[in-house]
Structures are given as C-alpha cells and as structure tokens.
Amino acid sequence: MDPQTSAGDLRLAHLTKTFGALTAVEELDLTVPQGSFFALLGASGCGKTTTLRMVAGLEEPTRGRVLLGDRDITRLRPYKRPVNTVFQSYALFPHLDVFENVAFGLRRRGIRSVDGQVRRMLSLVQLDGYERHHPAQLSGGQQQRVALARALVNHPQVLLLDEPLGALDVKLRRRMQLELKRIQTEVGITFVHVTHDQEEAMTMADTVAVMNAGRIEQLGAPAEIYEFPATAFVATFLGQSNLIAGDVSGGNGGDLLVTAYGTRFSVPSARSRADQGPVLLGVRPEKLRLAAAAGQVPAGHQHVEGSITDAFYVGVSTQYLLRTGWGTELSVFVANSGAQERFAVGERVVAHWDPRHAFLLGRQVDEDDRTAPMRHEPVGASW
C-alpha cells in the first residue's frame, strides 16, 4: 500500500458519533478534495477531535462512512490507513528520543534508511541537534514540533492536525503556518486542520468549516464565510458581528426592507439568508463607519445614531462601543489611518454602512437568548 499512489478525496458521509446520550458528531457530510487545505473551526467540545479520530480510525463511527477516493475505510484498522495524525496531546513516545519518535512510522513500514528523511524533517521544524533528546527534556512547543515532524515524515495521503500550533509563540506560529502551507502545496497532501485560531484557519485554509455542537454550520472559502455568514453562530464565531434583531417588512426591487426598533433598513436580497419573518441584520464592526452628524453620511448608506460608551485604542485601530437610541450596543472598528477624526466617550455620533456590506440571517424567535452567550470578546456581537 503506497499512500501516494492511491488518489482520492476524503469524503465523510452521514458520519455520526454518539457517546451514550451525547451526540458528539451529528450527520457530518463533507468532501475534502485531494490536496486541499481544510480547516475545521469550532468552539471547545463541538466534536472536532472526535471527527478527526473517526477519520484516523481511532474511533468507530456510530453511523455513516469514511471514504478515501472510492475506497470505504470506515472499518479499516488505523495502522492500515494512509492517514497520520498530529495529536492534540502530542502523544510522543517517552521511551524514544526525538529521532526515533520521528522515525517510528517509517520503521514500522519497513523502510531501512530513515536517516536522511528524519533529519530533513527535523531541520524543517527547526529541531536540528535535538535528535538524541527525550520528549521529557523538550519544551511544549518543541514537543509539538516533534509531533508534527513525526506525522509529516510519512507523507500520508491525509494529514490530520489537531491544533498543531497551539503551544507556539506568535512568531514561530507564523513560521510554522507558512511551512505547513508550503509543505502542503508542495507535497500535495490533504490537510485537515483543527484550530481555535480563526485567523490561522482563514490564512491557511482553502476551505473552512465552522462546527457547532456536532454539526457543520457553514462550509466554504474563508472570504466567502466571513463576508456572508450563514448563521448567527458563524457570524459571531468567525470574527465579530453586530446583529440587530428585526423583521422583514417588505421588498423594494432587489432589496429587502427590515424594520428593527422602529427604524427601516434595506439589505440587498442577494445578501439575505431569509426573506420574511424575524431576521437578524448583520454588519461587521470594521464595515461600520462613524460620522459626527447625519448630514455627513454618504448617499445610499444606512445609518444609526448613538453615543459612544467606550473607546479602546489598539494600535492599528480604535474599537468603539456605541449605544444606540433603542438601547443595544454596536461595535465599530475604525482604522487608525489618520483619515478619520477620533471620537471621545460620551460623544453623539452616527454609525453608517454600505448596505452591500450588510447581511440578513433568519432568526428563531428565542434566538437572542440562545446565541447571546456566544460573544467571546468584550467588544463583539451586539443585538
């Protein structure tokens, strides 16, 4: 079995895993094209690791199938799968040194001369000279890199990465991201990459899937998901969003009209996930702009008046918190490009946006309460 000749996409069909009463992964249906970089993003405990384990063969699915090309590998033993994993917990062999850890997979496949490959891989993860160290003598980041090298050296058909860069400092993290991306494009290995870091997912992946409570809420190219999220969860988990609860009150040519708190807004229907009933009107904080008076709002822009309750200066931008007339808060990021005046806390301002940057999501009647705790940063989604 040579991992590199049996070509094919990784396909999960109705993949489900339950632990007793808990459904960790529910009806997962997706295709990861061969050689693509796929990122799985989601909150802690949403089933990312469980999904990877089913692909690796370490967890038996309750239902559904795992296919590699047209080969059904659902019941194939893990050691027979052309799949390798970088484990979230590293799982390095404590009795073997770094060299032997990395050589483990090669040796088990009966490859004799492993020296060159192992050393090349170690220098790739910047661990030359650490060959004879034992895992216990390494820092967390070094262990993580050994785990990476140990999986990567096998050139598997699919590489599963469970938060492989979590323990690295920002600089090394960026380097490893670039390296990973380079290796991935060079060798043509399919990467399935689990991460908490949305920026990492967006910069590296061809396709991002956002998972929530065992289901995939949205799947697509990073820019596509970010610009036009499908659900409130995605809108707030991937970046931040201002979500204003309202109701569709009619149409106007290619636009939908939404009434929220007595004010009417319009959204292009091409940017709507729902065209009637209760909805959430979404605008990303960086798409909002501030003006001192309604008269300065450009023609065609929607606007909301309010007063500034907080202003955080974060270097590249200033993040404002705006209390609207009806009492909810909006978050606004303004780039510190020098082109815009700065506002002080307490000032009355007008926030405005181009309707083509807004998006409309369907809203369950009780949704405010359900999704409100998803805000994971102090300045974030507002309703």
Place this chain on the structure above:
Amino acid sequence: MSAPAHVPTASGEQPASPAPAARPGRHRFLPYLLLLPGAAWLFLFFVVPLVQLAAASLYDPAGSLSTGYALTWSFDNYPAALQAYWPQFGRSFWYAGIALVLALLMGYPLAYAIAQKAGRWKHLLLVCVIAPMFTSFLLRTLAWKTILSDNGWLVGLLRDVHLLGPDGRLLATPVAVVLGLTYNFLPFLVLPLYASLERLDRRLLEASSDLYASPLKTFRRVTLPLSMPGLTAGTLLFFIPATGDYLNAELLGTPNEYMIGNVIDSAFLVRLDYPQGAALSFLLMSAILAVVFGYLRNAGTRDVL
C-alpha cells in the same frame, strides 16, 4: 544583609536578624534525623546478623554446637560446601528460572488485562490476585499437595487424556515443585507489572497504531518498553525468593527435588553444621546478586532500545 528588612520570615520570628540564613541550616539535618529509625533497624537486624553470618561461615568446620566454634578464617568452607551441594544449587536456579518463564507467560497478560481492559472490575480482580496472601504460605502449599495428589482430580484427568501414564504422578516430581513456585510467587510479579501497565497512556498506543504499527508491533515497540520498570521489578521480586525457597521442594517434592534452601535449612536446623549453612547462604546471596546485576544491566540497555 541584602534581604529587604520589611519582608517577614515564614516562621514569623526574628524579622530583622539573619533568620533567613539559619533556615536552611536548621533543615540540613532533618532528613538524616528522619532516616535514623530505619537506619537503626537495618543496622540491628540486617548488618549485625550479616556480619555474624559471615563470621560463622569462616568458623572451624570441626567445631560443633556442643564443643563450641572457633573463628579460624577457614575459607575452605566455601569450596567444600559448593562441591557437596552444587546439584541443589543448579536446581534452585533451574526451577526458579522455569517458574519465572511460566509466571511471565501467565502474569503479563493478566496484569495487562487488569490494568487496561478490566474497567470497573479492576479492583475486584486485583483483590483476587492478592487474596491468596490472606492465608499462610504453608497452608497454600499444602493445598497444592491435595490438588496434585495421586488420587486428586487433576492427576485423574491427565491420566484419562493420556498426558500422564497410568502410574504417572505429579506430586513428588519436579513439575509439582515448579508449579508450586510459580503459583506462590506469581503475585510478586503481577503487582509491579500491573502498576507499570496501569500508568501506560492509551494515547501512546493510539499514536503507535496511527503510525502503521500493528497491535503486535505496538506491543513490542511501545507497551513492552514502557512496562520495563514493572517487568524488571516483578521479575526480581519473583526470582529472588523463588531461588531461595525451600518449602515448595519440601512439601511438593522429594529429596531429589531439593533446592539449596532445603540444604541450608537442614544445615542449620538438622545437621547443626553452622559453618556450612552460613557458607551456603553467602554463596546463594552472591550468586543471586550476580544474576540480578547482570539482569539489571541488560534491562537498563533494553530500556533505551
């Protein structure tokens, strides 16, 4: 003094004096103090008898309990004892070695199953391993005498399936002694092995199988090396008492199966030949030490693999 004056010492006394310097001093002798009872115990009940035994092994062999012994530094006691009893010596290691192999074959899977597979039955099974220890060694071995007896069900069964001839027997044969040794010392092997295997991280086994190792290779490359500390300890805890044992040979064997323990036993308690008994004891001790050191060296290098 460079320490900030306002920082109070942990004990709260003498805040401005050289109290910080005194603290390590006060604790320097504490560990030794705590060692004292153990050291005294070891000295009284190990070192002193050992020296006494060493002296006894060099007594004039012509002496006797009634006429008294003289310390004549007669090193000849050693070759003489070895010459007289080398078959029993060899037998001790031979029997203990076979028993060890049998115990490993049974004990490793047992320890593995209890540690990794038993789930909620784990503790019950552990108690079962230890439970025989609740009765005396003597009683347990006597029970084996019944099990292995010529009229027992086991011999009957073995005769029926022709594994034993019509007059074949188990009791009073080397087989019985080896079985007795295996049984009696099995827990000493299983418990340290269990402790090692219990600590074995499942995720390492998963990583191994993710890296193309079949279950057999995973055992060979991950499980076995990681259980080496328990395996080494268990092997020694089994082998050392088994080699010096005399009860199994006495109760389950005949003088033809006697081990060196039986000889030492009779030298001290029957023949009252103290110099010979002492010399044999030292010979046994050094032989075991040699085996143990040889084994530990090997086990040590195997650990690195």
